[in-house]
Amino acid sequence: MEGRKIVSLTQNRADLRFPFPERFAERVSGQKIVRLGRRAKFLTVELSSGEVLVMHLGMTGRFTVSGHATARYKHETGTDPAHDHVVIVLDSHDIVTYNDPRRFGFMELWPAEQFQSYPRLMAMGPEPLSNHFSAAYLDTALKGKKAPIKAALLDQSVIAGLGNIYVCEALWRAKISPKRLSQSIPGQRAARLAPAINDVIAEAIEAGGSSISDFASASGELGYFQHRFAVYDREGQPCPACGTTIKRLVQSGRSTFYCPSCQR
DNA sequence: CGTGGTCCCTGGGCGC
DNA sequence: TGCGCCCAGGGACCAC
Structure with missing residues (x-):
């Protein structure tokens, strides 16, 4: 899409x-990406107008880029025209469609020169794959925190971009109980947790993401990291490391899956 | 202030 | 077949 012009929205x-x-539509049409x-x-x-289009997929949002023929998208199997909320046509004749059944996603415009004060990103923690994230950072960030580590890792101001799946998987890899208080993580546990977070994110990206029911890439490909889940959505099944039955519990309104034997 | 609960919305799966 | 209930990748907001 970079370098293309938006013909219509x-x-x-x-x-x-x-x-x-x-x-x-007016503010976006005719602009170059x-x-x-x-x-x-x-x-x-x-x-090119000087505005930034900020978008979020929520839980079920999906972008699909379909090639030159308009008809192609319409006739693709598995499409869902009832929830195609935004359709963008590029000067390449590619069509970018935003579909979102639950509508937890959003789109906003914000001036580029004031982007550092865009409220939703002001308090974001470091990106897990960047140099700003390390065991030393986790040490500092978790010191004195009373929330369970599961809640802290979901908190985007502690670390950006981890969701429910990858928090569960990272804690399993680091052999840390999701119920353990954040303040007891610094030290050896942080030294295991930081690389576990790195690895799970890097491997999931490599695998094309996790397709449970909605996720697909822009070309419609499904991810396959869901086949590599050790604990997520595996309640009642054996832990791949020790065979103990995986348990489920609810923390701050979301399901946590963990191995009660490996994770301490 | 940090933390936890509730809500936004639709659809799939399950028990009855 | 149909109804009611629970659950789902996120995060804003509100009460304590």
């Missing part, structure tokens, strides 16, 4: 999770 309803920007980026789970599109 069609918005099929007034809102997703939040209302679409005022005069959305200068750069695509990502911070945490937010996607950014720098436009």
Whole structure:
């Protein structure tokens, strides 16, 4: 998409999770896409107008890029026109469709020169694959924190971009109980946890992500990291390391899966 | 302030 | 077959 011009944007309803920007189609049409980026789970599109289009997929959002023939997308199997909320046509004739059944995703426009004060990203923690993230950072970030480590890792101001699946998987790899208080992690446990987070994220990206029911890449490919889950969504099944039955519990409203024997 | 609960929304799966 | 309930990748918001 970089370097292409947006020919048109069609918005099929007034809102997703939040209302679409005022005069959305007008502000985006005719603009060149200068750069695509990502911070945490937010996607950014720098436009030649000086505005940044910030987008989030929520839980069920999906972008599909379909090739030149308009008809192709319409006739593809498994499509869901009822939830195609935004359709963008590029000057390459590619069609970028945003589909989102639950509408927890959103799109916003923000001035590029004030992007450092974009509220939703102001308090973001470091990217797990960047140099700003390390065992030393985790040591500092978790010191004195009373929340369970599961909750702390889901907190985007501690570390950006980890969701429920990868937090469960990283804690299993680091052999840390999800119930353990964050303040007891610094030291040896942080030394195991930081690389476990790195590895699980790097491997999941390499595997094309995790497709449970909704996720697919822009070309429609499914990920296959779900076949490598050690604990996530595996309640009642054996731990791949020790054979103990995987347990499920609810922490701050979300399911946690863990091995009660390996994870301490 | 940090933390936990609730809610936004649709659809799939299950028990009855 | 159909109904009601529970559950789901996220995160904003509110009460304590």
